[in-house]
Amino acid sequence: MQTVRQLVDLRAGVAAWRAAGERVALVPTMGALHDGHMALVEAAKRAADRVVVSIFVNPKQFGPNEDLAKYPRKELADSRMLAAAGVDLLWLPPVEEMYPEGFATSVSVSGVSEVLDGAHRPGHFDGVATVVAKLFNQVRPDVALFGEKDWQQLAVIRRLVADLNLELEIHGVPTQREDDGLALSSRNVYLVPEDRARAVALPRALGVAERAIAKGGDPEAALAQAREMLAAAGFEVDYVALTDADTLGEPVEGRPMRLLAAARIGGTRLIDNIPVNTNDYG
Numbered sequence: 116m117q118t119v120r121q122l123v124d125l126r127a128g129v130a131a132w133r134a135a136g137e138r139v140a141l142v143p144t145m146g147a148l149h150d151g152h153m154a155l156v157e158a159a160k161r162a163a164d165r166v167v168v169s170i171f172v173n174p175k176q177f178g179p180n181e182d183l184a185k186y187p188r189k190e191l192a193d194s195r196m197l198a199a200a201g202v203d204l205l206w207l208p209p210v211e212e213m214y215p216e217g218f219a220t221s222v223s224v225s226g227v228s229e230v231l232d233g234a235h236r237p238g239h240f241d242g243v244a245t246v247v248a249k250l251f252n253q254v255r256p257d258v259a260l261f262g263e264k265d266w267q268q269l270a271v272i273r274r275l276v277a278d279l280n281l282e283l284e285i286h287g288v289p290t291q292r293e294d295d296g297l298a299l300s301s302r303n304v305y306l307v308p309e310d311r312a313r314a315v316a317l318p319r320a321l322g323v324a325e326r327a328i329a330k331g332g333d334p335e336a337a338l339a340q341a342r343e344m345l346a347a348a349g350f351e352v353d354y355v356a357l358t359d360a361d362t363l364g365e366p367v368e369g370r371p372m373r374l375l376a377a378a379r380i381g382g383t384r385l386i387d388n389i390p391v392n393t394n395d396y397g
């Protein structure tokens with residue numbers, strides 16, 4: 116595996132593959148890799164001939180009171196995992212390479228960025244859209260892979276790609292979970308054992324609400340019950356919401372729906388989401 120930190124070297128590496136007619140996949144990450152990231156890498160290997168993984172803890176997507184400084188950084192372990200998985204190139208740009216002196220542009224996707232996590236983390240999705248647009252231009256992949264764990268992020272990126280006529284495919288990869296159902300996340304390392312045990316309430320509350328709604332129950336009552344379950348487990352709830360799966364606006368009759376939640380326990384903010392399978396009970 117090649118590891119590069121300068122754009123000129125990234126471009127040279129990718130250009131050689133492109134000249135040979137090879138298909139290139141990009142997996143953008145912020146590092147501290149776990150099996151969720153590795154599922155993206157495996158999907159990338161199936162989708163393309165060459166796999167580029169980026170690790171960049173993007174300052175522009177963290178708010179002033181968020182965890183940028185303490186976000187886990189594990190470059191050596193990450194690099195070994197990626198090499199062992201057969202990744203071709205690791206793109207590790209320093210902050211000055213990504214945002215040189217004078218950088219002044221922001222990419223903003225309205226609508227889908229403004230609700231849920233967008234409302235709770237002002238500016239977050241502008242930071243994500245800006246860095247992802249840059250990564251797409253730097254690597255120029257044929258396909259890029261993102262996890263469904265960050266469902267709203269995936270929706271924002273699909274909108275960005277459609278609106279700017281970017282020529283690449285976006286593949287969503289299902290959420291990888293611990294045995295008890297908690298979604299894998301780099302931020303799970305922040306959880307002390309007691310909070311880790313309680314955190315299982317997040318996927319459970321979503322599951323309970325999903326079954327109630329899928330069976331035709333009152334959505335507002337189901338969402339209220341999920342909020343109560345989370346509060347009882349010690350979470351402070353940012354939101355539990357039922358939305359249209361693509362726009363993240365109000366659910367629309369006959370279109371796929373998604374249940375999404377964000378909640379904080381012991382100072383750690385966790386997110387999760389699941390589809391609402393009305394057909395299971397049709």
Ligand SMILES: Nc1ncnc2c1ncn2[C@@H]1O[C@H](COP(=O)(O)OP(=O)(O)OP(=O)(O)O)[C@@H](O)[C@H]1O
Pocket residue numbers: 143144145146150151152154155260261262263264265288289290291292298299300301302303
């Ligand atoms: N459990 C998971 N299953 C599938 N994909 C995941 C999972 N966790 C993260 N990803 C995906 O990996 C990519 C990189 O995410 P990132 O590096 O932010 O990791 P993370 O675990 O989501 O970290 P964080 O704690 O910041 O949420 C994103 O596309 C994200 O959706």
Ligand SMILES: CC(C)(CO)[C@@H](O)C(=O)[O-]
Pocket residue numbers: 143144145171173176243246247265268
């Ligand atoms: C897509 C991403 C790598 C952009 O910084 C980040 O938001 C993430 O890891 O999900």
Ligand code: BAL
Pocket residue numbers: 176177265268
């Ligand atoms: N996985 C999403 C990145 C973030 O929370 O900033």
